[in-house]
Amino acid sequence: xxxxxxxxxxxxxxxxxxxxxxxxxxxxxxxxxxxxxxxxxxxxxxxxxxxxxxxxxxxxxxxxxxxxxxxxxxxxxxxxxxxxxxxxxxxxxxxxx
Numbered sequence: 001x002x003x004x005x006x007x008x009x010x011x012x013x014x015x016x017x018x019x020x021x022x023x024x025x026x027x028x029x030x031x032x033x034x035x036x037x038x039x040x041x042x043x044x045x046x047x048x049x050x051x052x053x054x055x056x057x058x059x060x061x062x063x064x065x066x067x068x069x070x071x072x073x074x075x076x077x078x079x080x081x082x083x084x085x086x087x088x089x090x091x092x093x094x095x096x097x
Contacts, residue, residue: 038075038094047084048091050075059097064089072097 038060042049048062052075059072062083070085083091 036096038096040091040094041080043091045088046086047082048094049080049082050094051080052076052078054078060094061097062091062094064091 037052037054037056037058039051039053040048040062041051050060050062050073052058052060055077057074057076059074060081060083061069061072063069064085064087067085067087067089070083073081073083075081
């Protein structure tokens with residue numbers, strides 16, 4: 001290939017990669033399309049603090065060691081919430097419901 005053809009090929013590939021990385025406006029996307037939005041940001045005995053990293057409302061919960069997971073709680077876009085449970089289990093990770 002000539003240097004000009006290599007340069008044009010590289011530029012075309014770069015443009016295609018940039019287009020693939022374009023973000024969807026948060027208002028136009030739903031939580032399912034965004035993937036995992038819930039984040040475990042803290043915990044205490046019987047409770048965990050969750051954060052919604054997405055621009056849409058979600059419901060989320062945590063996986064608790066040694067017992068059933070607590071009910072899902074609503075979290076506003078970019079908001080936080082607390083999920084609570086009975087017992088000594090520890091929150092392992094957060095997940096979207």
